[in-house]
Amino acid sequence: GASAASTEDSWRKVNFHNVYKDIAALLEDESYDDGSYGPVFVRLAWHASGTYDVGSKTGGSNGATIRFSPEADHGANAGLGVARARLEPLKKKYPHISYGDLYTLAGVVGVQELGGPTVRWRPGRVDNKTKEQCTPDDRLPDAAQGADHVRAIFYRMGFDDQEIAALVGAHALGRCHSTRSGYEGPWNASPTAFTNFFYTELLQNTWVPKKWSGPFQFVDKPTGEFMMLPADLAFRTDPVFRRHAERYAADQDAFFADFAKAFSRLLELGVSFPADAPVYEFKALD
Template sequence: MSSVRDYEAVRRDIVAQLKKPDYDDGSAGPVFVRLAWHSSGTYDLESDTGGSNGAGMRYEAEGGDPANAGLQHGRAFLEPIKEKHPWITYSDLWTLAGVVAIKEMGGPEIPWQGGRTDLVDDSKVPPRGRLPDGAQGADHLRFIFYRMGFNDQEIVALAGGHNLGRCHGDRSGFEGPWVTNPTRFSNSFFKLLLQLDWKPRKLATGMTQFVYEDPEAEEDEEPLMMLPTDMALKTDPSFAPWVQRYAEDKDLFFDHFAKVFAKLIELGIQRDAQGVITNTDNRLGGYVSAPKKSSTPTGPSKKGEPRARL
């Protein structure tokens, strides 16, 4: 084990952790992307709180948020890397894992800088309710993303992350993949959103999602699905033109996604001319790495909690 900050070695070890034959679609890539996104998406521009710096999901106050259901698996998959490289902070490890996963799954190269530090306690963990609810519509998306400092084009670009992964009924209440190949980054999400005939379906969980059932599909083949927030993208007059452009131009989407994801994982971080983070807010100063946690997935508390979000 080395104490030298060899981020390239960490990148290689993240790649080695991506293949998971017994997990969703055989890959940890999508859950790594969601982990990076959810650890960053708590940022509030007005109060300058939340964001990836701190890795607050290590504490029940944030990790137990129903919106983060399932992310315990992503965090546990990264624990062997933390054990091998104890110098790296969780906040750097989680964001780097998302960036590496996107690239390895065929997506764009996303700029990434290290230097995030881990909170020393849960006193700075942001309040719950800052992450998007897939059951809502366009107004909700703007409420959530404008709070972070994103505009309508950036909202649509970030939504393209739904090219990856799937929903789970026991986590978000929704069920199924968005695209036919949920471990390959592409602009298929936008193409399918526009091209297919989506029908509403109420699930046993009580949630309503939109599904497309291919009449030529095999009997045991699961249908594709879209969330209410996804459907809002193609009906809202400001979102819809960007859906169309990204469906038609993969390169444009990749370029815009790389920029907005890089912005997402840097929210709330201030750096000096040398790229060193100057607002660590950890009371100890310097690059503070939290000790390794358990490699066993521990999910959010269910007692007394509202339903989970995506």
């Protein structure tokens, strides 16, 4: 049936400070992964938004086509049903929030509550798309590929090399799951803290091919506990990406500032906001 958030004005009935707090209350769960839904909420927000194509102006978080089949079943989205199911009670509690606003706000909460920067966020996405508007299965990056592919994917969204290098720092959070992507392991020892460790680990460790029957990936030579995707290594080997990675490894504040800007922009790709939609800068809870 029609969603209560299918009109342009529905968001006006929602108290987003309360939604923020309620999402934050859903993060912690000792029995899930490393103890937090934050990383998978960030990934949901990114995959809901990163389908945007500047050329055709299709995709993006507006309309939240990620919840529909076939997009929900795209290989890149494996495991994200867990995040959507965790958030669904809030859609019942706040029927006037759109799915696009809920999923993107969950990404903001994930970043901020795990210690990351304040991410400017606006409401106004509308539940006005159908499954016919699902994006094709080639819009998100393929982890098996390198710098050329990564650039092609993110240039299509309208990002430049600096923004791409900043965005991938989200791989400080969470882990790969052999049951989802096929890859396995966390990128560092604190996967529930938002840090610049993606860059420090990437540049300071020695990365060697993992010896296993799964997809080709890297593990750190000393311990074998941490991982890098083939696409992650592009930020070490490509000279332009590496210049940014070195800056972010050396300067956490620079990373936080650039990540906050690029992530906020990512979540807004293809969305036309009402002129009076407020820009929120939520305060992290304690």
